[in-house]
Amino acid sequence: MIQFQGFRSAPVVPEGHPVLLRREFLRYCGSGVRGRAGRAQPHHAVLTLQWDGKNLAVAGDSSGGTFTAAICAMAKDEGFDKISHQLLFYPSLDLDFDESRYASLRENATGYGLETWMFKPHNSFYLGNGADPADPRVSPIKREDFSGLPKTLVITAEHDPLRDEGELYVEHLSKVGVDAQLERFDGANHGFVVNFAWIDDFARVFETADKFLSE
Numbered sequence: 001m002i003q004f005q006g007f008r009s010a011p012v013v014p015e016g017h018p019v020l021l022r023r024e025f026l027r028y029c030g031s032g033v034r035g036r037a038g039r040a041q042p043h044h045a046v047l048t049l050q051w052d053g054k055n056l057a058v059a060g061d062s063s064g065g066t067f068t069a070a071i072c073a074m075a076k077d078e079g080f081d082k083i084s085h086q087l088l089f090y091p092s093l094d095l096d097f098d099e100s101r102y103a104s105l106r107e108n109a110t111g112y113g114l115e116t117w118m119f120k121p122h123n124s125f126y127l128g129n130g131a132d133p134a135d136p137r138v139s140p141i142k143r144e145d146f147s148g149l150p151k152t153l154v155i156t157a158e159h160d161p162l163r164d165e166g167e168l169y170v171e172h173l174s175k176v177g178v179d180a181q182l183e184r185f186d187g188a189n190h191g192f193v194v195n196f197a198w199i200d201d202f203a204r205v206f207e208t209a210d211k212f213l214s215e
Contacts, residue, residue, distance in 0.1 A: 057085035057213055058150075061193065062162075065091020069140035069169070076148050085213055089155045089205075090190050093141040094165045095123055096133035102164035112159040114190035119161075141169050147176040153212040154180070155205060157188035183208050 060068035065088040072086045097119045099105045109116040120127070127133065136143040152173055156166045163184070173180035185192065188202055196202050 053082075055084045055213070056082050057087060058083055059087035059089070059209075060091065061089035062190065063092050065089060065166075066093060066095075066140060069093060070137050072150055073136060073140060073143055076150075081148075083150045086150045086152050087155075087209060087212065088152070088166065088169075089193055090157050090160050090162055091154065091166050091169070092119075092162055093139060093169050094133075095119075095127060095131075095139045097123075102161075102168075104163040104165075105161045108159050108161045108163065108189075112161075112189040114161060116161045141165055141172070143172075145176075146172045146178060149173060149178050151179040151212075151215075152181065153209065154182050155193070155208070156182065156184045157190055157192055158184060158186045159188065160190040162190060181212065 058068050058072055060066070068086055068088055069091060072083055075081075075083055094101065097105070097116075099109075099116065105116045127138075131138050133139050134142055152170065154166045154170050156163045167182055167184070170180045170182040183205075185202055185205065188196065192202050193205055197205060
């Protein structure tokens with residue numbers, strides 16, 4: 001599994017250009033995926049995995065799910081077909097934050113940790129500086145063609161404002177024949193894997209992920 005942490009280098013962009021920063025970060029992460037699969041470009045200074053050439057998974061939670069979905073889509077568009085699995089934990093996939101689009105944005109608006117009002121200020125760094133929520137690199141659920149994307153598991157939480165967009169993403173994938181699985185955890189809220197996985201009803205998330213990645 002590709003896990004983005006402890007970067008040895010980072011993309012260099014002009015100061016005060018958050019949209020460009022996001023775009024370059026996506027390219028950087030995408031190059032990291034390809035590099036770790038044994039196709040590293042020298043200027044990215046990434047490590048090469050002892051990879052068997054079969055299973056290559058990319059995973060992320062919350063906004064990390066945004067990057068995971070965007071990276072997998074970019075890889076597909078660029079002809080890199082080595083990613084076998086994408087694993088998304090309660091992902092943020094639609095950054096226009098139109099509350100009329102998803103019931104979960106209204107049903108879980110307050111009282112469960114992550115609240116709907118938080119999305120705009122949390123994402124204002126680039127949305128307020130020219131990033132287009134209609135761009136699928138910003139909102140992966142806005143992609144027109146979902147065919148050919150990797151096998152997917154989306155984990156959602158019942159009491160999460162982001163619940164419905166993650167579940168709609170699975171629907172889009174399934175409609176075009178992608179092997180897409182959904183696992184909703186009843187009673188859970190956003191971030192439960194980090195905060196509440198010690199609870200028996202939620203601890204099985206690790207077994208679910210392990211089974212998916214082993215298939």
